[in-house]
Amino acid sequence: MANTTAGNMPWKAGGGRSRAARRGALMERLRLAAFLTDRLWRLVTARAPGAPLTLAQVVVPVPERLLIAPQDLRTGDATRATEIYAGTFAFAGKVAFLEGKTPFELEPPSREWAQVLHSFSWLRHLRAAGTTIARANARALVGDWMRDAGRARAIAADPEVTAHRVIAWLTQAPFILQDADHEFYRRFMRAIARQVRGLRKAASDAPDGYPRLIVIIALAFAGLCMSEQSRLLRAVQKRLSDELERQILADGGSITRSPGVLIELLLDLLPLRHAFAARNQPAPPALMNAIDRMMPMLRFFRHGDGSFALFHGMGHTAADELATILAYDDARGAPVANAPHSGFQRLDAKGTVVIADTGPPPPIAASMEAHASCLAFEFSSGRNRIIVNCGMSAINREVWRQVARATAAHSTAVVGDTSSSHFLHGTYLTRLAGVPIISGPRGVPVQRGAREGAILLRASHDGYADAFGVIHQRSWRLAADGSRLDGEDQFRAAEGAPSALGRTPFAVRFHLHPQVQVERLDDPSTVLLGLPNGEAWAFVAPGQQVVLEESVFLATSEGPRRTTQLVLLGTLADDPRLVWTLLRTREAQVPRPSGSRGSRG
Secondary structure (H helix, E strand, O other): OOOOOOOOOOOEEOOEEOHHHHHHHHHHHHHHHHHHHHHHHHHHHHHOOOOOOHHHHOOOOOOOOEOOOOOOOOOOOHHHHHHHHOOEEEEOOEEEEOOOOOHHHOOOOOHHHHHHHHHOOOHHHHHHHOOHHHHHHHHHHHHHHHHOOOOOHHHHOOHHHHHHHHHHHHHOHHHHHOOOOHHHHHHHHHHHHHHHHHHHHHOOOOOOOHHHHHHHHHHHHHHHHEOOOHHHHHHHHHHHHHHHHHHEOOOOOEOOOOHHHHHHHHHHHHHHHHHHHHOOOOOOHHHHHHHHHHHHHHHHOEOOOOOEOOOOOOOOOOHHHHHHHHOOOOOOOOOOOEEOOOOEEEEEEOOEEEEEEOOOOOOHHHOOOOOOOOOOEEEEEOOEEEEEOOOOOOOOHHHHHHHHHOHHHOOOEEEOOOOOOEEOOOHHHHHHHOOOEEEOOOOOOEEEEEEOOEEEEEEEEOOOHHHHOEEEEEEEEEOOOOOEEEEEEEEEEOOOOOOOOOOOEEEEEEEEOOOOEEEEOOOOOEEEEEOOOOOEEEEEOOOOOOEEEEEEEOOOOOOOEEEEEEEEEEEOOOOOEEEEEEEEEOOOOOOOOOOOOOOOO
């Protein structure tokens, strides 16, 4: 992928910085100041004595017993239990060996490894084994943590990690506590109560989006599962309802714009709904409504092979988990085509699917994992994915995070070797607030229609308007039989910019799935794309030279894989309009498209 670290150089009018560029920079600073002020205020008030937070003031007594244990919809693997018993802890692509120590005494090989370790999500593997040895091992490891959380205390105390640990302990409690003596039982209850008290105080301080919502979900589980928690349950139901109504949008998408967040949330919201029923308590209407809205969006983001489109932090799709969730979907209808609140569009014809990002970035506070992917798209035929985005790696995530978030990691246009959204920079600021998107496309108008059975979609964004005075517009036309996708990328002057575009370079990128085989033809404007099932597609860009560059596909369970990307290069002044076509063909000879202007050197 191309380097995307170059700074944005604002276009000039009359020898100085444009009024629009100055206004854009000022708005960026104001948004950042408001976000940092809010973040600082939350940090201060959450720790202030007598902070006026209803949930934080609820007393959480040590429970005498657990009333119910939630379901665990995540799949356990008994072979992993054998590895853990042997002292081999393999998480997030890293392996650590105990060698006579507890896992918590080890120096974590990576932050992600420590997060998984302290979340205790791996207890499900021990439960899957179902043996007396596995049960004793689980109880011993929980006991080790209760005595000493070890080296990564800060990670262990992180609200999101704590929430996952509380849910895991409650879920696996019957397995852990079977045959446990009274002393261990009381220590276990005290430890859960102590962690719930910490979450109660962190409910408003946790980062917006999924981290804050999973904290509240964990508190709701605690209120339902632990005895003597009626006040906690009443308080947390109100917070849960408020967060679900705010974070789950009208079309069922997440405020973070991440497809993966839907899967993670439903894996806990579905058992939470069941837990309310198990306690003979009516589930909050907001919970029921959120689940009903989210379910259709699962089908919206799916390609023919069952994998999710790779937008905004989405990585490898766990097919078993997704299948479990979809079993709860009573409607099981065709996916919706238009998700305007979430900012996505889907084109589907005879098994050929296009999924496009047609929305601005999420709010700053919810954009910690968001990508600069406006007008990126993915394309699949049947069970074969062809055009993809790079996605996010589950292994060495911290190493790949910012690379994967850049516009160049997506199948869209990159102008001036920069991203269409700006990320927060500066070591001190990022330590305080993470790495959110602080500015990006503000307006993304979308037009959708049909003509002679074909599906038409057009969208544009102003993410490059302040820096380069240009609007990027992209159009798609998917044939009724799904055999042809016509596309157009157009660059036009932004309002208030000079009418003549400058010679700023751009690159229109089409990242290919690793399964796609690329064959060059004599015509430099055409390449042949071979799929595993013998199907072939021609990519044709009349008048352009299709350049092949290396790329990386991050969204695998095994780690990053090399792949190829098709790139169309040009400058805004010389190439304000590009057209391209993906055409299904069974012949070795690719038909030349009509209207070709010949190839460019």
